[in-house]
Amino acid sequence: MSRCLLLVLVLVLGTAxxxxxxxxxxxxxxxxxxxxxxxxxxxxxxxxxRVEQLEKEREVRGRAQVxxxxxxxxxxxxxxxxxxEFATTLVFRKVLTNIGSAYDPETGVFTAPVSGLYYIRxxxxxxxxxxxxxALMKNGENVFAIYDTRxxxxxxxxxxxxxxxxxxxxxxxxxxxKSIFDQSRLSTFSGFLLxxxxx
Numbered sequence: 001m002s003r004c005l006l007l008v009l010v011l012v013l014g015t016a017x018x019x020x021x022x023x024x025x026x027x028x029x030x031x032x033x034x035x036x037x038x039x040x041x042x043x044x045x046x047x048x049x050r051v052e053q054l055e056k057e058r059e060v061r062g063r064a065q066v067x068x069x070x071x072x073x074x075x076x077x078x079x080x081x082x083x084x085e086f087a088t089t090l091v092f093r094k095v096l097t098n099i100g101s102a103y104d105p106e107t108g109v110f111t112a113p114v115s116g117l118y119y120i121r122x123x124x125x126x127x128x129x130x131x132x133x134x135a136l137m138k139n140g141e142n143v144f145a146i147y148d149t150r151x152x153x154x155x156x157x158x159x160x161x162x163x164x165x166x167x168x169x170x171x172x173x174x175x176x177x178k179s180i181f182d183q184s185r186l187s188t189f190s191g192f193l194l195x196x197x198x199x
Contacts, residue, residue, distance in 0.1 A: 071093075081180050089137075090180065091107065118163075120160060126155060129178055134146050138170055
């Protein structure tokens with residue numbers, strides 16, 4: 001039992017004891033009966049449920065601090081990736097922020113630690129192939145994308161609010177025959193929790 005719950009119980013028991021009010025009378029002391037045992041027990045149960053609910057909400061708020069941002073490469077040198085023969089999950093390796101440790105820079109996957117409404121954005125610059133086509137994938141399904149055929153060094157960005165369940169996985173996929181470039185600041189993958197939602 002938590003210290004907070006113990007404090008509440010002590011206060012309630014103290015109130016129950018002092019609820020027997022002593023009323024001055026003529027040459028004698030009268031005692032006014034307080035709440036019955038059943039009433040006190042019911043009140044204790046209600047308070048216990050409320051304290052447990054508050055503690056659960058506090059725990060969720062603690063886990064609800066989620067934000068990440070990463071760029072594709074760590075080096076400042078101009079670096080091209082692709083074109084790829086197959087659809088390829090991009091791994092954004094230079095982590096700028098990873099509050100909650102939900103983004104994995106080894107796999108390029110963000111895993112939602114709590115159910116909630118998230119804002120997700122990614123940006124890409126066209127690589128040596130002259131065209132860019134990338135998609136945000138949620139549990140393997142295409143959610144939204146960027147597309148640019150203006151030639152090398154063009155770029156695109158897209159973002160959206162997404163309702164995610166705990167354990168949902170997000171990543172960025174580059175489609176075949178497309179390429180991307182970065183120099184540690186241009187092609188990025190970011191997101192943060194706006195607020196938690198009940199599962």
